[in-house]
Amino acid sequence: MATRTRTTQENPVELPLRLEGGPKPVPGCAHCDNVAMERDRAQANGDGSRRSDCNVRMARHLADAHG
Numbered sequence: 001m002a003t004r005t006r007t008t009q010e011n012p013v014e015l016p017l018r019l020e021g022g023p024k025p026v027p028g029c030a031h032c033d034n035v036a037m038e039r040d041r042a043q044a045n046g047d048g049s050r051r052s053d054c055n056v057r058m059a060r061h062l063a064d065a066h067g
């Protein structure tokens with residue numbers, strides 16, 4: 001029984017947008033798409049304040065245009 005040393009291959013897989021609870025973009029809406037893309041980018045950059053700013057803008061736009 002040879003115990004092999006495990007190489008650290010575990011990628012911390014984070015599911016974007018799943019656990020955030022932010023507003024969801026409406027499919028087909030360019031404005032939603034823009035904000036969602038910016039939010040994704042902020043998320044990827046670890047920019048939490050910008051991400052929540054995008055969430056606020058998304059929520060406001062959803063209420064304005066889709067509410």
Ligand SMILES: [Zn+2]
Pocket residue numbers: 026029030031032033061062065066
């Ligand atoms: Zn929209």
